[in-house]
Amino acid sequence: MSEEPGVSPLTIDKVTHYLHAGYHARSWGEVEVPPALGDARWTSDLILATWYMGETGRVPEGRFEYRVGASGGGFDRLAFKTLPAAERRAADAPVDLSLPLNRRGSGRELTLELPFYGGGMSYGSVSEHILLARAMAAHRAGTLTSTGEGGYPPSLARYRDRVITQVATGLFGVEERTIQYAPMVEFKYAQGAKPGLGGHLLGSKTTTAVSRMRGSVPWVSLFSPFPFHSVYSVEDHKKHVDWILTVNPEALVSVKVSTPVDVDMVAIGSYYAGAHVVHLDGSFGGTGAAPEIAKKNIAMPIELAVPKVHKHLIKEGIRDHLTLIASGGIRTAHDVAKAIALGADGAVIATSELVAMGCTRCSNCERGRGCPFGLTTTDPELQEWVTPEWGAERLGNLYRAFSRQLAELLRELGLATIRELRGRTDLLRYLPEAPS
Amino acid sequence: MQMPRVQSLRDGEARPAAAPTPAPLRPAADEEGEVNAGPHAVPPPGPRYRRYHIDTADTPDLLRLPHRFRVEVRRWRLARLLLTEVGRYFGRWDTVLNRPCVYGVFGGPVGGFKPRQELCVGCLRCTVQHPDVVRIVRNPERRRLGDSYLTPERVETILYEAKAGNLPVRGQGYRGRFGGTGFDGMWTDMSEIVRPTRDGIHGRETISTVVELGGACDHLEFAPDGALLTPQPPAATLELPLLLDLPPDSLAASALPAIWARAAGELGTLAVLPLAGVLAAGLAGPAVMPLVAPAEVAALAALPAPPRALALAGWDRDAFRALTEGYPEAVVAVRLPFAAGWQATLLAAVAAGASTFHLEADYHGRGADGEFVLDLLLAAHRLLLAEGLRDRVTLIGSGGIVAAEHVPKAILAGLDAVALDTPLLAALQAFPEGEARDRAGARFGLPPGLGPEWAVQRVKNLAAAWRDQLLEILGAMGLREVRRLRGELGRAMFQAELEAEAFGDVEGFAPRGAER
Numbered sequence: 033m034s035e036e037p038g039v040s041p042l043t044i045d046k047v048t049h050y051l052h053a054g055y056h057a058r059s060w061g062e063v064e065v066p067p068a069l070g071d072a073r074w075t076s077d078l079i080l081a082t083w084y085m086g087e088t089g090r091v092p093e094g095r096f097e098y099r100v101g102a103s104g105g106g107f108d109r110l111a112f113k114t115l116p117a118a119e120r121r122a123a124d125a126p127v128d129l130s131l132p133l134n135r136r137g138s139g140r141e142l143t144l145e146l147p148f149y150g151g152g153m154s155y156g157s158v159s160e161h162i163l164l165a166r167a168m169a170a171h172r173a174g175t176l177t178s179t180g181e182g183g184y185p186p187s188l189a190r191y192r193d194r195v196i197t198q199v200a201t202g203l204f205g206v207e208e209r210t211i212q213y214a215p216m217v218e219f220k221y222a223q224g225a226k227p228g229l230g231g232h233l234l235g236s237k238t239t240t241a242v243s244r245m246r247g248s249v250p251w252v253s254l255f256s257p258f259p260f261h262s263v264y265s266v267e268d269h270k271k272h273v274d275w276i277l278t279v280n281p282e283a284l285v286s287v288k289v290s291t292p293v294d295v296d297m298v299a300i301g302s303y304y305a306g307a308h309v310v311h312l313d314g315s316f317g318g319t320g321a322a323p324e325i326a327k328k329n330i331a332m333p334i335e336l337a338v339p340k341v342h343k344h345l346i347k348e349g350i351r352d353h354l355t356l357i358a359s360g361g362i363r364t365a366h367d368v369a370k371a372i373a374l375g376a377d378g379a380v381i382a383t384s385e386l387v388a389m390g391c392t393r394c395s396n397c398e399r400g401r402g403c404p405f406g407l408t409t410t411d412p413e414l415q416e417w418v419t420p421e422w423g424a425e426r427l428g429n430l431y432r433a434f435s436r437q438l439a440e441l442l443r444e445l446g447l448a449t450i451r452e453l454r455g456r457t458d459l460l461r462y463l464p465e466a467p468s
Numbered sequence: 469m470q471m472p473r474v475q476s477l478r479d480g481e482a483r484p485a486a487a488p489t490p491a492p493l494r495p496a497a498d499e500e501g502e503v504n505a506g507p508h509a510v511p512p513p514g515p516r517y518r519r520y521h522i523d524t525a526d527t528p529d530l531l532r533l534p535h536r537f538r539v540e541v542r543r544w545r546l547a548r549l550l551l552t553e554v555g556r557y558f559g560r561w562d563t564v565l566n567r568p569c570v571y572g573v574f575g576g577p578v579g580g581f582k583p584r585q586e587l588c589v590g591c592l593r594c595t596v597q598h599p600d601v602v603r604i605v606r607n608p609e610r611r612r613l614g615d616s617y618l619t620p621e622r623v624e625t626i627l628y629e630a631k632a633g634n635l636p637v638r639g640q641g642y643r644g645r646f647g648g649t650g651f652d653g654m655w656t657d658m659s660e661i662v663r664p665t666r667d668g669i670h671g672r673e674t675i676s677t678v679v680e681l682g683g684a685c686d687h688l689e690f691a692p693d694g695a696l697l698t699p700q701p702p703a704a705t706l707e708l709p710l711l712l713d714l715p716p717d718s719l720a721a722s723a724l725p726a727i728w729a730r731a732a733g734e735l736g737t738l739a740v741l742p743l744a745g746v747l748a749a750g751l752a753g754p755a756v757m758p759l760v761a762p763a764e765v766a767a768l769a770a771l772p773a774p775p776r777a778l779a780l781a782g783w784d785r786d787a788f789r790a791l792t793e794g795y796p797e798a799v800v801a802v803r804l805p806f807a808a809g810w811q812a813t814l815l816a817a818v819a820a821g822a823s824t825f826h827l828e829a830d831y832h833g834r835g836a837d838g839e840f841v842l843d844l845l846l847a848a849h850r851l852l853l854a855e856g857l858r859d860r861v862t863l864i865g866s867g868g869i870v871a872a873e874h875v876p877k878a879i880l881a882g883l884d885a886v887a888l889d890t891p892l893l894a895a896l897q898a899f900p901e902g903e904a905r906d907r908a909g910a911r912f913g914l915p916p917g918l919g920p921e922w923a924v925q926r927v928k929n930l931a932a933a934w935r936d937q938l939l940e941i942l943g944a945m946g947l948r949e950v951r952r953l954r955g956e957l958g959r960a961m962f963q964a965e966l967e968a969e970a971f972g973d974v975e976g977f978a979p980r981g982a983e984r
Binding site for chain 1: 537553562566569571589590592595596606635636637640641642643644646647654656659661663872943944961966969970974975977
């Protein structure tokens with residue numbers, strides 16, 4: 033850890049004891065559901081169910097609705113047409129959830145044990161404890177996590193085989209060394225929550241350690257411009273890909289883009305520039321601060337972008353040569369499965385990881401000292417409320433709960449692998465709108 | 469035909485000879501931010517450039533509103549908790565006094581025994597940590613701040629924007645419903661690689677929000693010596709695509725018209741105000757657009773100077789001719805409600821020479837037949853396109869535009885500029901009393917002690933926040949001027965169409981159709 037705790041060990045013990053007991057009591061239904069908790073996308077049920085999964089690795093069957101929110105559209109109005117009980121696969125039938133990332137037919141093979149991995153959250157937007165917890169969990173679960181655009185704290189290097197190095201428009205913390213570490217390098221062209229708007233880390237979160245990592249001045253706001261100032265075409269983009277592959281010939285390249293009108297053409301361009309993975313980031317997700325107008329209004333939700341791109345890739349004859357990843361509003365295991373049924377190969381999750389570690393989605397990440405639960409903060413006191421080990425434990429449990437749900441769902445659909453689910457819209461049903 | 473225009477063009481700006489020169493909206497002493505000049509350079513002669521800027525200032529609420537959250541503390545349980553902790557951590561006062569709120573709710577002299585509820589932001593840490601001691605609930609009293617369309621949530625956002633001119637920024641993702649009807653069923657495009665300009669961090673620093681009201685020529689003719697032969701229709705240049713629309717009838721005699729006039733002048737736009745009120749209060753000036761009923765045309769003679777722009781209440785061919793002939797240098801906008809037969813009236817007015825229209829829905833965004841303003845605007849835009857008239861006509865619109873996001877969406881649907889109505893009232897903490905559906909019947913209570921300085925600044929703050937949010941949309945789309953957004957439907961995404969494409973093969977899916 034790069035900074036000394038700003039609080040005594042006894043206080044850390046006291047606060048974490050109360051918080052952990054509180055997460056337990058709320059998610060086990062021992063006390064009432066907090067009346068001010070939740071919103072249409074992340075209902076109180078979803079939040080408490082995710083706390084429960086983070087603690088137990090199981091779903092809170094019968095206690096909370098853990099599959100969908102109440103947004104009235106998208107994933108929340110899709111359901112699976114499961115088979116009658118007699119036609120399902122046996123409860124102990126083996127199920128393959130693995131996700132191969134390189135489908136180009138050459139180069140390094142990289143297959144994840146789960147069909148989802150962790151999205152980019154930068155050092156600075158979250159604490160080093162959180163980064164480390166995510167890396168540890170990814171390492172244990174056989175999946176990946178991403179640095180986000182904030183550099184690569186040395187403590188992550190131990191888990192380098194499971195850490196994606198993100199190269200974004202500000203190039204903060206990007207070094208040859210960290211590109212060479214990475215099994216996959218992720219170009220972030222845009223992000224769903226603030227598409228086309230770049231990034232902004234407030235001065236109050238740019239601590240000495242954060243600025244050292246980013247090569248900037250402490251306590252000064254940092255803007256990650258939009259877009260890459262060196263990329264104005266697919267050819268420019270290919271130059272970027274070539275640059276990464278020169279530095280690390282073994283790396284896979286992922287291209288993270290938002291969901292504009294022509295998202296299908298963007299995916300095609302990314303493929304021909306050499307990307308192994310096209311990562312679509314829909315407009316309803318995001319963990320960092322963003323203008324409210326952007327989150328709600330700019331670019332399309334991921335549920336609408338995935339089928340558009342999937343169908344276009346099929347039409348172009350390259351669907352089986354590219355891995356399509358969906359993110360930005362993937363909250364639950366059922367969202368992961370629905371995204372795949374709509375045409376993705378896998379998904380990226382981030383908010384649900386924070387919720388599993390105690391986030392209430394209060395949206396005050398950028399206010400004052402940052403997250404009062406110790407998640408999206410670099411405050412030396414607040415970050416102590418989540419230790420890397422506790423965080424990794426919660427995330428491991430969340431991944432287990434997701435995996436169990438996905439495996440159960442595949443058996444109910446009569447499928448043996450998650451790859452068989454891709455593009456199976458015939459297994460989905462659109463639900464009538466619930467009365468408001 | 470739309471010519472590219474630099475927002476900051478000012479002194480010495482080249483204009484066609486026949487074009488009226490608008491009165492300067494801002495004194496030269498305000499000019500700042502010149503470019504192309506070194507720190508010691510003497511400003512060169514010729515055009516000078518100034519970046520448009522709205523001066524924002526912290527302008528706290530006048531009315532003390534109900535807190536967002538109620539903090540309910542069980543005092544006996546709190547006392548027991550404290551005693552337990554004193555015993556457990558005796559001597560370690562930093563641990564005993566470590567409170568479960570980083571915003572100071574329990575930071576008063578007696579801590580949680582008298583929580584400072586006004587500081588609560590709803591993070592819920594206290595109630596997670598001590599579920600048996602603290603309970604946080606949303607304050608139901610906040611529900612009375614709006615009506616069924618200008619909802620309390622929208623009012624809350626407007627109040628935030630009007631307080632300091634900031635655009636709302638929050639952590640974590642979107643929290644609302646998936647699309648919806650009206651403006652909610654539309655998303656705007658973005659570009660992965662195109663930005664508005666190569667200047668600045670994001671390229672949005674130099675986006676122009678200038679719009680011009682008035683007609684436009686299909687083509688220009690020049691003499692052999694290069695002189696422009698085509699007569700230019702009158703035009704009024706606004707620094708931003710926002711006008712201030714007249715207050716509801718119940719507040720016509722209040723201080724609001726004078727506040728609107730002054731705020732419009734400071735913003736570089738126009739305030740639409742009834743002629744009678746303009747004359748009675750002596751409000752005439754370059755930032756005021758008098759609204760004239762056909763029977764009032766003669767009364768315009770009482771204005772101290774010819775107006776820069778006029779609004780005619782309803783279509784009246786004779787009154788229109790009298791206005792255009794009597795005030796040839798003024799833009800004359802015809803104000804048309806979305807009443808039955810508005811399409812025929814619009815085309816008849818264009819045929820008679822009208823080139824600027826103010827299309828008006830009610831405060832809830834509905835036309836006479838109940839259709840929503842977004843659909844009505846799209847219909848108007850498409851009608852003019854089909855008739856080959858769109859580029860000759862300026863469209864202003866109002867009604868139902870109550871959030872910053874509605875402005876770019878309304879412009880995408882075909883407007884050139886938006887006239888703001890109820891959001892201006894909300895910015896001044898004037899909340900609807902019952903349902904505020906139309907200008908004639910709506911009742912809003914003004915806060916006691918409302919002064920012009922405070923009110924003008926709140927309007928400017930709101931305009932600044934909405935302009936900044938418009939810049940976010942334009943920046944994301946890679947557009948460098950708002951005029952290019954008008955009717956750019958290829959850059960709009962409609963939920964109904966996208967869902968039909970995405971879910972068309974999913975069992976049970978039915979296209980939304982008329983729901984939009």
